[in-house]
Amino acid sequence: MFENKRIGVIGAGVMGQAMINGLLHSGQIQFTQVWASVKSESSQLKLSEGSVYPVYTDFSDEIAKTDIFLVCTKPRYVSSVLDVLKASGNLKPGCLIISIAAGITIARMKEHLGSDVALIRAMPNTPCKINEGITVISPAPGVSAEHKAIANSIFSSVGKALELDETHLDAVTAVSGSGPAYIFLIMEALADGAVRVGLPRDVALQLVSQTVLGSAKMLQLAGKHPASLKDDVTTPAGSTIAALLTMEDGKIRSVLARAVEEATRTARGLGNS
Template sequence: ADEITGCDPLVEDSDSNERYFNIKTRKDNLAGVRDADIIILAVKPQLMSEVLAGIADYTDGKLIISIAAGIAIEKIKSRVADTARVVRVMPNTPALIGEGMSAFCTGGGISESDRKIVAEILQSVGEAVEVEESLMDAVTGLSGSGPAYVYLIIEALADGGVLMGLARETAQKLAVQTVLGSARMVLETGKHPGELKDAVTSPAGTTIRALEILEEKGLRSALIEAVKAAAERSRELNNM
């Protein structure tokens, strides 16, 4: 992009943002939208209607990228110019360190050039896949909310280590690297997670005893139900 402008009604130090992030910041949304070719809507679902009402007259022919959870493309299109092209994205917070996982879907009138632009933006902060819009709520439940599940698992593993006598710092380092290394094993070997799990599990050993407890306590079903609940909540947000 030739120029990036961030609009935030609470912004206080424009000079600081421009210096450190190489972007312009404005309190007024219209100041950023008027001359923009691409508009990224990074707002809470509850604020979407208000934000769209304020910029609708300046969306003619523009590419609009929404990262608001649960808000359908048609709902956005009904509130902007007829010629606006809309893309819906669900990123996640690891994008902050370049390790994000984003999924996107497109509305009518989207060109291959638009798709390429969206993919390039998302791939600059991680990985990206295109899916049908009907699957975006599932994406929200899995990868959108997923980092929170993983953080909880890391915290619980570290707590277990502390319970068994490890120092907190050591326990957290062991837990974090174990999760990171295991994820990389899945990616780099291409093997099914179940196959890699079995490779760690010896007959009558420590790991199978631990897995017995995890299955008994319902870890697998709890994670499945968590994804389902988050996806259902995402679906509800479209009606707000």
């Protein structure tokens, strides 16, 4: 799939590095097939120290030799990056540009690049760093099956990948893109509760993290609704129902659901900032 292809990761921060590492460790590409870029010389120095691939602050010499660009800068820098690519006049015919920036639409990317470049928007999450991510891929209309397969292969190297229409991407950003932060907050709160009732912090975190991991696996494997799995833990007059009703008193369901709604609204506006 990546034979004779060169990949440029523009914005090799948390997510960009996760993508490069996933591709290299999966064996799909050799280190000679990838380059990375960052904004500051300090980041360039830091990343270069531990990298087998080149790291640039100015990637203009690489544009003509690159088949796949992965744009992983913060959303506010995407326009200027796309302008650099377009203004170079050196984009290879048939090259693919994938952006993972929240809120930056395909229409917005086209404003900078024109309509003859293959564009894909994607939304991964930080568990990609340990190959347990989930990424939703939204190709622009007319993107070839080969380009879709390339995007699928890139994001499958760091977890699961699925394709959805772009109209869903702000919601995806709010659910799985931001989702790890919600889960970490919930895990921290559960661990605080455990500490309050006398467990050591390290034991509390071990109990909570394995419980979340096991519950997530059960949900994926059991093919049952979460309410049914929850009911399996809940015995009459027991401690679980006591805890659940306390959570319901705090409106935990609507707080979490409304948080996703609010994050979706915010994600939609990110492209305008």
